[in-house]
Amino acid sequence: MAKSVLITGCSPGGIGHSLAREFKSRGFRVFATARKAETISDLAALGIETLSLEVTEEKSIQALHDEIASRTNNSLDYLVNNAGRNYTVPAAHVDMEEIRLTYETNVFAVMRLCQIFTPLLINAKGAIVQIGSVAGIIPYVFGSVYNSTKAALHSYSNTLRVELAPFDVRVVTVVTGGVRSNIARTERKLPRDSIYLPIEENYNKRLTHSQASGIPNEQYAASVVRQLLASPKKDHIWEGGKSWLVW
Template sequence: MAQKTVFITGCSEGGIGDALAKSFHKKGMRVFASARNLAKVQHLKEMGLDVVQLDVADGDSIREAVETVKAATGGTLDFLVNNSGLGYSVPLLDSDVSVAKKMFDVNVFGVVTVTQAFAPLLIASKGTIINIGSVLGKMPLPWQGYYNASKAAVALITDQMRIELSPWGVRAILVNTGAIRTKFFDNLANTPVLPEGSLYYPAKDVIEPALAGAGVEKNAMDVNSYAEAVVNNATRSSPKKHLWIGGAALLTWLASTFGWSTIWDLLLPSFINLPAITNKIRTAEKVE
């Protein structure tokens, strides 16, 4: 039996893509692990994985990656994992739409353009697309509005892919990812802060820790256990089309499945300490 192949975007060390690459490798597959900066996947190369430079927002970079895989596999690919993603933590009132557009270029349009480019290889092997989504696509977690919207788009796009590519036997799986312990926030180039002119500035001591990920890893799932579950599902004869996994995944599934969307109006204010934020803002307004 020919060795199965998988291409994964966003495999920088310490993240979800890194863990997925290792897990697929343990399954005996040939793994093409990609990243914008090859130095961040050097450890995977040393483990025997193929590493590929890829910027999912750059058409030339995508085409070069496809040609690399095509030459190595003879024109087939069994699994494509769209994992690359950017975060953007900021209140919507303070957001910069140009930054949000760059995030959508990676989180949403990158998923489509990479899939378009690899489609002939996937069709040749009746392969599987795995899009790494987020429970935040179903949950209005404050200060993450644009990111949440990008993941909501990925969820719908995955369902679209599954239907539109079914004539060729290509599958599409959405992984609704909950809280996972990774180096995501540790690897941020700059710690998110509120601009001084923000209407929320009086509550910066409450909000800024949340922007930097404080509390996110409470009840979070180990990234290697997460990766193993994702790979095990993908390699089943009948994989789940929507895999819910990680911290808060079960609660989010219940809320979205049974129409309990109003539960977020009850739970999220307490989670972000909204009463304290409101009090600080109103106190500052009275002083003015």
């Protein structure tokens, strides 16, 4: 029987989309999610099972759990928490609602998913795969909110790894460097009275820095899945442009 994997955040052009294709190419039964399943119909055409998920809504997560459990007889081999939100704004100008949304997506949603899917993962002696970032280890300028969400994710995952080890459930953190994806496409502008206007050009470059130094997301996905399945098993996988500088 094929092993199963659930991947969040599989919109076209992103890491999750390529991860879904890579797992499928290796014979996995893949469940790919996006806010609207119809946006990933190309994955469905490959035989991937596509489902809608709003990661910030607990009812949506619970409904997804119930659907996966019914299709897999209460078992899940891999949960890949990939859905994420970027927010690159100077700390002096951050918007509290944007902070809340970023934490809801990058931290709280992951905690909910791990909690709700843990019984299925225990049944399969499976693994949780957290898509982290080098930004959670070496923070980048103007990324105080995003950096802190990834640092929180790493710390949470380190603790979760210890707590689930007695049940033979692995927790793997992927420390991601630059990857060419759609995460940096949100347009940001400095306020016209910003104290950073003298270096606005530097700020604008920072917005897309990860893309300029990034590797193709297909290359990233192939390497991550290969390392995830290889022996000996790793607690951390370092992949993406310049990730080796941190490692």
